[in-house]
Amino acid sequence: MLLDDFVTRSAEGFSFSRLQSCSFAKQIATDFNPIHDVDAKRFCVPGDLLFAYLLSHYGLSKELSCTFAGMVSADVLLHCEQHDAELRICDRQGKVYLSLQQQGDTSHDLSVIEPLIRDYVKFSGQNFPHILQPLMQQHNVMIHPGRPLVIYESMALSFDTLPTAQVELSLAASSLQVEGKRGNVLLQFVLTQQGQQIGRGEKRMILSNLQAYDEQQMQLMIAEYDRRKNLSKAQC
Numbered sequence: 001m002l003l004d005d006f007v008t009r010s011a012e013g014f015s016f017s018r019l020q021s022c023s024f025a026k027q028i029a030t031d032f033n034p035i036h037d038v039d040a041k042r043f044c045v046p047g048d049l050l051f052a053y054l055l056s057h058y059g060l061s062k063e064l065s066c067t068f069a070g071m072v073s074a075d076v077l078l079h080c081e082q083h084d085a086e087l088r089i090c091d092r093q094g095k096v097y098l099s100l101q102q103q104g105d106t107s108h109d110l111s112v113i114e115p116l117i118r119d120y121v122k123f124s125g126q127n128f129p130h131i132l133q134p135l136m137q138q139h140n141v142m143i144h145p146g147r148p149l150v151i152y153e154s155m156a157l158s159f160d161t162l163p164t165a166q167v168e169l170s171l172a173a174s175s176l177q178v179e180g181k182r183g184n185v186l187l188q189f190v191l192t193q194q195g196q197q198i199g200r201g202e203k204r205m206i207l208s209n210l211q212a213y214d215e216q217q218m219q220l221m222i223a224e225y226d227r228r229k230n231l232s233k234a235q236c
Contacts, residue, residue: 001056001110001114002028002052002056002110002114002117002118003024003049003052003053003056005020005023006020006021006023006024006028006049007020007049007053008020010077012077012079013077013078013079014053014077014078014079015074015075015076015077015078016045016049016072016074016075016076017074017075018038018039018043018074018075019038021036021043021044021045021046021049021074022036022037022038024046024048024049024052025046025048025049025125028118028121028122029046029048029049029121029122029124029125030122030125030126030229031046031048031121031124031125032125032225032228032229033150034228043073043074044071044072044073045071045072045073045074045076047068047098047152048120048121048124048125048152050068050072050089050097050098051066051098051100051155052117052121054066054080054087054089054098054100055113055116055117056110056113056114056117057080058080058087058100058102058106059106059107059108059113060106060107060108060109060112060113060116060157060162060163061102061103061104061105061106061107062103062104062105062106062158062159062161062162063102063103063104063156063157063158063159064100064101064102064103064156064157064158065100065101065154065155065156065157066098066099066100066101066154066155066156067098067099067153067154068097068098068151068152068153068154069096069097069098069099070095070096070097071097072097076091077091077092078090078091078097079091079092085101085102085103086099086100086101087099087100087101087102088100105162106162107162107163109164112163112164112165112166112167115166115167116163116166116167116169119167119168119169120169123169123171123189124203127150127187127205128150128225129221129222129225131171131174131187132150132185132207133218133222135174135175135176135185136176136183136207136213136218137213137215137218138176139176139178139183139213140212140213141176141178141183141207141210141211141212141213142210142211142212142213142214142217142218142221143207143208143209143210143211144209144210144211145217145220145221147209148209148221149207149208149209150205150206150207150208151205151206151208152203152204152205153184153204153205153206154203154204155201155202155203155204156201156202157191157199157200157201158199158200158201159191159198159199160197160198160199161198163191163193163198163199164193165193165194166193167191167192167193167198167199168191168192168193169189169190169191169201170189170190170192171187171188171189172188172189172190172200173186173187173188174186174187174188176207178210180210181208181209181210181211182206182207182208182210183206183207183210184204184205184206184207185204185205185206185207186202186203186204187202187203187204187205188200188201188202189201189202189203
């Protein structure tokens with residue numbers, strides 16, 4: 001299975017190490033956020049890894065929505081709790097990190113689910129600079145170069161019919177609403193199978209520590225992103 005190398009399972013639950021999280025971020029999601037580095041002081045497990053684990057373990061439903069409630073540290077023992085139609089990832093103290101709501105028919109076909117996971121997390125991992133930089137420039141704001149913080153808030157998928165073959169994901173629209181030093185980003189995408197649209201989705205993110213847009217600083221951030229991308233194999 002796709003996630004076998006990126007999760008540690010036991011009788012008590014499951015967890016993600018720094019190395020597993022870093023490898024997933026860089027090798028699968030092409031996400032070079034320094035918060036996922038093995039030696040990061042403020043480390044957290046990628047939210048996309050949590051989502052991918054639930055999707056591969058519990059299946060793909062016609063309607064699903066996912067809400068991120070907190071950042072997971074390395075090696076935290078987690079388990080899943082079912083509350084009616086909501087599935088929650090919790091730690092031993094009961095803290096909820098992610099909740100997933102599902103409705104309608106569900107498919108457990110990994111030949112469909114795993115390519116969808118790959119495409120979704122790659123789309124997600126490439127938010128910066130490809131999508132976020134033009135949005136920030138348009139609204140004359142940018143994340144703080146010294147304290148860049150982009151937080152996943154929620155995502156949703158909706159299918160007219162459950163896929164039976166590989167699904168392709170493409171961006172349909174993007175928007176940014178600025179509220180002081182906070183920005184709310186909405187990314188909307190379409191899901192197609194063999195050239196026919198069969199669904200749609202959206203992802204919401206929060207940008208923190210916003211400041212006035214500075215092209216020189218932005219280009220330095222992009223250059224650092226590219227440098228990290230080129231060194232990714234050595235980092236994990």
